[in-house]
Amino acid sequence: MNRRPQTFARIAMVLGIVAFIVHYLPLSDTLQSQVAAAALIVMSGLSFLTWIPRQRIDLTCSMIIAGGIALPVLVSSALLILNWYTPDRAAMGTGLFALASLFSSVKMEKMR
């Protein structure tokens, strides 16, 4: 079985937990934002990457960055259109979508 989706899902879960904990630690707002942003970008990027077979490093990194931007764009836009946007909701939604995508790909891989 291709273990890649599982690995990505684990990394994303750890990142999500780290971001969640950092959110409630008494750190500077700037540091919290940076950690949360980095975690969200990588989680979102992995959720795109997990659906494609292994690629060269240039495309892999491009996919992580572009996916890391695209998912927050999509989730934020959806919430803005629905008039239900707050940064917290959008961050939570992005994280949940990323995890859902990752675990779906793990499930698909197991079904193969």
Add this chain to the structure above:
Amino acid sequence: MTTAIGERRHSPESSRERSSTVALSIIVIGLVLWVISLFSIDLSKVNGLGFAAAFTPLTWSALVLAIAGSLVTVYFVPTTSANFWRLMVGALSLVIAVIHGTPMVLESAPRFFEAYNHVGFIDYIAQTGQHSVELNNRLSWFGAFGAGATLSGTAGLPHLFGAIRVFPWLFAMVILLPVHSILTKFVADQRARAAALLLFIIGNWIGQDYFSPQAIAYFMSMTTVALILHLAPSSGPSVRRLKAWWSNRRSPLAPLILATLFTVAIVLAHQLSPVMLIAMVLVVVLSGATSLRSFWLIVVAIFLTWFTVGGYFFWGGHLALLFGVHQESNQSVGLTTIIAQNLTDRLQHGGLEFFVAIARVGLAGVYLSLGAWSTWKGRRSRELRILGVLSIAPFFFLGATGYGGEALLRAVFFALPFLSGLIGILMLRVKPKKMTIIALVVALSLLASVTEIARYGNEKFERISADQLSTMEWFYNSIPTGSRVLYFGNAAPLNFTKIQDSYSNYMCYFHFDKDGPKGKYANDEILRQIGSFAPDMIVWTPESADFSSHVYHFPIGWDKPALSYLTSAGNGVLVVNRPDIKIISFDPSWSPRRGVSGSHA
């Protein structure tokens, strides 16, 4: 589908190690020189030629060594060596550091006034959860601003001044990833691809990579093209053999869904980038380079859907905009005029401004000519022909942009990766003799110097000081909600917070017959329009007044008579009075008296 161009036999082991060591030494010395030079650069020397005027001999040496390190790696380090790409990344990082990093490291506050507006949109979305197009019609494309608010605002208000500072530098690095990924499909030789990346950095004078939705959309567009080329590849015939072309179609689900998601994100993020994406996708589809034969229709459909619904406030009532027709001084200006203005207006300035304009047009001309030459020489190669078409496709879509001044710049920016690929192939046709490499180092160093001038010349108004920034932070935190604020121009750190709490206007957007306020009654006209706006506060910075002269054809010194009147007895009260910024407060009952002309001849 790839064609090996310029592959050579490997050098013996000892020579291989020697060339790696030489390249590494050159790069390390270049890095050391650059770091040392940072302590000796005098920012007061920055003039119309930009940072080039302030660069010390050490900075120039660092740039030459960075380019020399790249070329030694390209020509002498074997591609089979693990060091090839390590050295290349090191050398390219140094070129980027010298060209883009120097301003970012030295300036007291991040430059690019437009980026501060973007921070304002992000702050507004984070604080209100709204995207009112009545505030600004750019909020019709709220995707990137929403993502900015999400990524930066989860722990309170956005913290983005740092992002403005590092963004151009970071962007210049990461954009090489999708560009390289695309080039791997068309250029087999790693050396040519490495040379292409160097040429891409050197050729990027366009300045569209600041903290902005278009930069984000550009990255996603390039990744989308790379994605469909690699995950839905095809080596079948082009559309000229229609039946065979159509029968070779495949639609692998995962790449199709991912590319569609990227497209939706691009369409929500920026108005013009999807048009350029359509151009690129159309070329790779029609040329048979991807098996997703109908993907371009999906891109067009998504673009049109959002443009019709979400972008209505942009074009509603200005239908001609869709066909590239603008209104200037109540007259329609068509596409050809816009392009002519892009070129000729920039060549009408005198002195250093003329030199910078020539540098920009010249650089674009050099890249386009060399790209055309490379395509002609490699016309038997299908890959080169596709690269050639990709490098001119963005120019055919200028008419569909309705974007005026910057459209041509953006077309050049979207063509640059492919032009760089073509020129990279041309470079690899040069035999690697010592003298030839030295000549190439000199030529590319000259090109990089011209880029430094083209990129940062004529852009003094982009500079922002930390004092100005902190004054404006204080200003926005102290003005009452609902204040009417008038600015002498928009080249300043403006509207980066609480944009919903005040109403802004800019003197550069005042309506004059032609060429800004000129003639006997010019000052009266300015004051009349100021009175019509009835401001509570007016903000002046030297850069904002200069910008109005530079871009909106106001005469040099146009601001002095107005400023003098506004701060004279019986008018405004100077709340901040410094040479770099003045803030004037007005009583609600104030209006300018008639016949106060300090006419500007």
